[in-house]
Amino acid sequence: MTPEALNSLLERVAEGDTSPAEALAVLKSFPIQDLGFACLDHHRQLRQGSPEVVYAEFKSPDEIVTISQALIDRGSNLLCTRLQPEAMHALQEALPKVSIYERSRLAMLLQQTNPLPGKVAVLCAGTSDIPVAEEARLTLTFYGIETYHRYDVGVAGLHRILGIQEDLQDCDAVIVVAGMEGALASVVAGLVSAPVIAVPTSVGYGANLQGVTTLLSLVNSCSAGVTVVNIDNGFGAANSAFRIVQRLAQRD
Amino acid sequence: MTPEALNSLLERVAEGDTSPAEALAVLKSFPIQDLGFACLDHHRQLRQGSPEVVYAEFKSPDEIVTISQALIDRGSNLLCTRLQPEAMHALQEALPKVSIYERSRLAMLLQQTNPLPGKVAVLCAGTSDIPVAEEARLTLTFYGIETYHRYDVGVAGLHRILGIQEDLQDCDAVIVVAGMEGALASVVAGLVSAPVIAVPTSVGYGANLQGVTTLLSLVNSCSAGVTVVNIDNGFGAANSAFRIVQRLAQRD
Amino acid sequence: MTPEALNSLLERVAEGDTSPAEALAVLKSFPIQDLGFACLDHHRQLRQGSPEVVYAEFKSPDEIVTISQALIDRGSNLLCTRLQPEAMHALQEALPKVSIYERSRLAMLLQQTNPLPGKVAVLCAGTSDIPVAEEARLTLTFYGIETYHRYDVGVAGLHRILGIQEDLQDCDAVIVVAGMEGALASVVAGLVSAPVIAVPTSVGYGANLQGVTTLLSLVNSCSAGVTVVNIDNGFGAANSAFRIVQRLAQRD
Amino acid sequence: MTPEALNSLLERVAEGDTSPAEALAVLKSFPIQDLGFACLDHHRQLRQGSPEVVYAEFKSPDEIVTISQALIDRGSNLLCTRLQPEAMHALQEALPKVSIYERSRLAMLLQQTNPLPGKVAVLCAGTSDIPVAEEARLTLTFYGIETYHRYDVGVAGLHRILGIQEDLQDCDAVIVVAGMEGALASVVAGLVSAPVIAVPTSVGYGANLQGVTTLLSLVNSCSAGVTVVNIDNGFGAANSAFRIVQRLAQRD
Amino acid sequence: MTPEALNSLLERVAEGDTSPAEALAVLKSFPIQDLGFACLDHHRQLRQGSPEVVYAEFKSPDEIVTISQALIDRGSNLLCTRLQPEAMHALQEALPKVSIYERSRLAMLLQQTNPLPGKVAVLCAGTSDIPVAEEARLTLTFYGIETYHRYDVGVAGLHRILGIQEDLQDCDAVIVVAGMEGALASVVAGLVSAPVIAVPTSVGYGANLQGVTTLLSLVNSCSAGVTVVNIDNGFGAANSAFRIVQRLAQRD
Amino acid sequence: MTPEALNSLLERVAEGDTSPAEALAVLKSFPIQDLGFACLDHHRQLRQGSPEVVYAEFKSPDEIVTISQALIDRGSNLLCTRLQPEAMHALQEALPKVSIYERSRLAMLLQQTNPLPGKVAVLCAGTSDIPVAEEARLTLTFYGIETYHRYDVGVAGLHRILGIQEDLQDCDAVIVVAGMEGALASVVAGLVSAPVIAVPTSVGYGANLQGVTTLLSLVNSCSAGVTVVNIDNGFGAANSAFRIVQRLAQRD
Amino acid sequence: MTPEALNSLLERVAEGDTSPAEALAVLKSFPIQDLGFACLDHHRQLRQGSPEVVYAEFKSPDEIVTISQALIDRGSNLLCTRLQPEAMHALQEALPKVSIYERSRLAMLLQQTNPLPGKVAVLCAGTSDIPVAEEARLTLTFYGIETYHRYDVGVAGLHRILGIQEDLQDCDAVIVVAGMEGALASVVAGLVSAPVIAVPTSVGYGANLQGVTTLLSLVNSCSAGVTVVNIDNGFGAANSAFRIVQRLAQRD
């Protein structure tokens, strides 16, 4: 029920065309969600400004191609995450303009640019963390956010992270992607003043427990200012960074 | 080595009082940390602007009183977290101006105000989560950040959280404190566009596993935009929110 | 806003005392929750018919006494669960009519009876499971449901459970409270046709892991028809059984 | 020993052909199970009224085809669960009338209808939970129970579940299938009065721990009235719902 | 129904006082358990020959004294396990003849001897495992079994266990009580031909996880012939050893 | 050093060909293991009487064939456990007389019989537990022990196990193979007086945790007299049963 | 049997007082351990040179005082670890010369000095790790090893560890004591060439899991050269460092 409909109902009451009892029945029975929540949902898109992302993990290659085609046709940017190999192949065949990032299991096509003010750093500890770091970096690009990235800067060779601390000072958020013991996040949070979002990776073996050890380690960081997302969830980290940058954009 | 000392060394070289070789020896052997890292550390305080917090868990009551007295004497604000009962008692005795928040195990004294622009919401799901939520809220206050809070708004009665969604739209970050299954964080992240920082609590029993279940549940949130800190870590959530708000402050 | 208030608003519109625009402003600005969710919540109470229960775990003795007094004063039945010893003592002092069940940490006062059709069995495997079983049984009594109970009927002496299988056939749900390996639930679910709700208990030692082993064991029951609630959660099992019996009541 | 055999024994005693001592020896030595438990088992089938289901996980394709053929030949309905791909292929070849539900790993053939009164809702949070939800829904159909289903109604977009709450009020049980943090079950249990049976799914990644996180999360639901079955156990949830509906049927 | 009652029923049939049909009705309706399982249970006691043991963990001191008095009065031997300190005190007061073993939380009174042939060794790795080892040894004594014991024979000083290997050859079962990594069980099982029953203890700290590490370690023993009971379950190990010795007794 | 060598050394001393000092040097320096532990090991074989078993898990097909051929050539019986498919194929090709048990991953050839007195029961709860149960049963056969077996006798249909309780009374040990919640072991241990050796299986899904749940459940059995071996370790259970039966054999 | 006894036996053989057969019987039957393992054990003490340490955890105060008195009387150095408060009190009363280190639960008395060449660093990340670090440092002192220590040098303020890297280069082993995520060990192992022994501490809360998270994190260190001991096991780390230094001593 739109405000207009509500208004016209009240006017019919004022004019005697509708009795108060009839109006009451209408108002009592109108489904909350028809008013509130369709709106609510609409508002959510408006407020968040975050374009839709295709989470491809459990969709068939055909479904993914169809959805992607539709988004492209209406001029939207496209981001598909967690693509299976067959889906990447199907996309490449059907939509050759779309870029495929195989190790990050992503597909992206940017048709328009909506740059946001703010910059987000994406760091990773080892070369094996790169696919997850790239998922974060590409998602930020999709969101229109400038990124700074340095990969393979783990603490076993501390000079690597110390060498870029100046650069990190300019960033509004720092995404740290790390497997193993996740020490990089603690070190970075001690070096910068921006919020640090840590992404544990499932890289490692043995007592790494597919990333659970890293996850638990990261939430125990000795540095304040570190928050954590799920294992290998580069997209989630980028989404949280996007939410931070959005608040900045509203200030400008 | 201060910049002054370095300057005077260089001037002695320019004046011929010191040979380049002698200066080189001094520069090569001067410990990196004496230059770089005292600076670095100093810079860190400057850049972060975050006043020192007394983490009291493993300090004796006497140590805590001494440190607190010193901070107060130099005119700083005081925040002590994770106080044991005896330490709270000792503080109350020695420093009656300090406010004690018993269930949150906090002590605070605000002697000066450095308000930051921005507002952070603190929500909690059940009444038993309140001590942790208050740790977050009071820490934000200590950092000079305006807070909005609503407690006992868990999803078992959904109207409670839906009733305040407008208020949440104004906030730059939302801290959600929840025990049990932690569903509140997912619901809130679906309603707002700001970043959501979730704090699992150890409240619950049985398969709650002292908060580990809630922690793991929260990192699996079906809503993007949720990041997580350690169990019962209200302080850590507030510190991350503070880092976000600080970036906003730099925009103003 | 109550239906009465809404009705009187509409009547004022009909009578010309309030213009449609004024009414629209009222209706537009009234928060969804004031209309919708108070309703929703109200409806929930109405539909579920489940009287309020006081979950006492994290409430102070004073708070519990105050809430309990208020419920008694308005003629309601009273059920407090998870009482701490001091709270039980405070209740006994302040409200001597209330019955205290110390080992089950419950307090109850029945001032009115609203019997529901249907019967629920409460079984437990060992004598140490009795406090949890009693929490379930007393909660069912509070809900107005007839109970059948047999305690200490674990499978180490199989004749005990076989001896009562006829009795179990009459019950609309069977709550099985068990620690250790939880075998009783599997055996019971093989003997009856009613739904079986299993409550793992934290009774045991060593590899029992405070009930987690029993919980995991129960969800792996080799008999279909077993569902599980949290460890020691006698109240939760009773609430689920109450929801089942309520559906029966609607058929009568 | 059949009742007939027992009767003829007693008649031989009455006629003096068998002495009481001889009869006593026969009765004492006749195995309890020959009388009691064959009966018992027979009764179990009768009482439960639940037709036999073929659990195919560890059976060979040949075994499954043979069993299925036999059930079909005697006019029974057929339900095979947990089929491996080869078994699905073998069934399709051998018994083309049987419907195969590939993603749910089910095969079903309904030759007769035994409708039960009552309706059960099947909800799932995400599209990836659909195979498990369908296992539950199809099993309910096999049991002759009317179902209502809505898929992809997770709490990240709350309007989806709020939009169907009226529909849910009519259902005698609600099966909620959810992965990740399982918040949907808590929200649904707060909206309806019927029992909620939650099915954790192994969908997710990282800290989801193949569904164990969801399972533990669900047993910690902040809403009373939620019971839980094993991970991905759509069949088990349907069987429990069937047991509930059966009790209703006895009331009619 | 006792055999006598059954006999008299059959005699009434033989004498014509009861018709076969009447007798059939009685026999058909008499609950299986009244005949079968009281018997069954009785038989179980007879066959197992294992005297009743009082598991005291969750019983009140009064209950324990009452049960113990009753057993003593009928001339039985008494064994109470898992006594709480208050219960030990109460027993000592009320029944001064009973021996109390404080660290093993046992009480025992032997009034009659029923020696079984066979000998069981009880070993433990460290001095801190002694209370559990003594629980096993005293339980064996209660069962009438000769024991051989050596304590503090862990593998860090291998000569200790090698020095007694001859003695171990004579034993019909070896109970190995060990905390930490549980290496003693593997070493012993490589030295003897008798079955080894391992009892993990909760002794240790840190990654010992209250004995769970030891338990898992023991079930992974590199030596075949090791079986395991629950953590700290000296009684259970003794009961299994008793069952082994009983089979030997039947051979003699 | 063999006893003969030692003897000849001593004789040379007696005859003056070797001085005591020379002999002392030889004896002091001869490695303990050459005397003691080769003996020890030899004794171990003698005492245990358990023929060698080939654990094939990590051996190449060629190695397995070579070892097997050697054992057969010297007239021994052959048992290979944990064979990979390729190894089974290689054995079948090279040694066609050897029987292959594919689902149990075993190969066996009996060339001589050494029957032991005693009988061991092997039970399993579900059809999917049969491969592990067969590993136990075939290993017992290899050891020359008579077996009694009944498969698919889980407690969901209790009449199945009750129907064979008489048979179980005759057995000297009962091996219970079970997945899921492992209730069968508790029920069996309540019905028989012999030691029960429980083998958890990795059969199941979800919260079964590949058998860890079953393992932990079994060590928590509410019936005394149950000991447990590793998941799927049918061989280990059989070896423990063999050790029990061996003690019986020594009594005859 | 001592070498002397063996010699005299051989001499009796040489002199004809004992026949070779008699000597053979003696030698064959003399228990391996009497010769070999008493020696072995004796040798172990000699070779290791590590003085005996009193592990006090499960000893009574009286036992500890008695053992300590005995060691002091024979002029040995004394080290008691894991003392309970009562035991510390008893020692202080009885043996006032002994130094008590309350927070590390240690007692020590050095009566003689046996300095070993080599130096071991002991670092800890936070002030709460100090008691465990002191257990390591004092144990090293007891072993006669020079120590270098710096406490509270965690990576949240990286300049602290960087400031002492020169000092660390001189050390033959570095013990890193850390709770939380344990990042310090990875950073240190990247800075030094000596072996790093990491001691996880149980300091922390929530997802720290009493040190298990730190332990698992440390074994996943991204720097090679880190080995790990049990949680809070400062003594064990010191013992390993002692074994390293001992090898150095043998080189000098």
Added chain:
Amino acid sequence: MTPEALNSLLERVAEGDTSPAEALAVLKSFPIQDLGFACLDHHRQLRQGSPEVVYAEFKSPDEIVTISQALIDRGSNLLCTRLQPEAMHALQEALPKVSIYERSRLAMLLQQTNPLPGKVAVLCAGTSDIPVAEEARLTLTFYGIETYHRYDVGVAGLHRILGIQEDLQDCDAVIVVAGMEGALASVVAGLVSAPVIAVPTSVGYGANLQGVTTLLSLVNSCSAGVTVVNIDNGFGAANSAFRIVQRLAQRD
């Protein structure tokens, strides 16, 4: 900035070509890492003397071949660890001089020898542990360290390890590779005075939990002097042993 560049800057100051202020600006702004940490890193290589190792797990076959070729071309020794099968194949094709160790997933080419004084023992418990033991042994060889190895010396046959204890006394460190319960490390640490580095392996099944049980068991070793590395981390153990031997080398 190299020392040369710094020197030339200072000379320009001395010569008046550059003013002190200009030099100060250069020195202040030159990034710490360009001076300090490139140095630092360089120093690390110099001090540790450990040649670079190629960790191949997440590198493509092409990358591995390229890196290996480059190392060989500059005359270095080559060690690649954690090679995938395709990478081993690619190396074999491209660089036939390189030795491939398939089961240990290693490739090695020694072009020069830098022998270190000292000897390290590598032991493993079972044949299935050999690949990991070989990873350790070959890495030690690559580091120029003499090794002693004995495989398949597990404690189930204790004579095997006792037979080599003399040999072990000569070693400066002992690496013990073991799966299952890891008892070998405890036994070895009791026999030798050198530091013991334990490597848990993922060999085993069921409750082995892919090596986590062994890992936890090893850190609970009842023998002091055992430190532990990650599961299957033969390389890490060798690196720690190398660090120990390096300290010895500095003494010579």
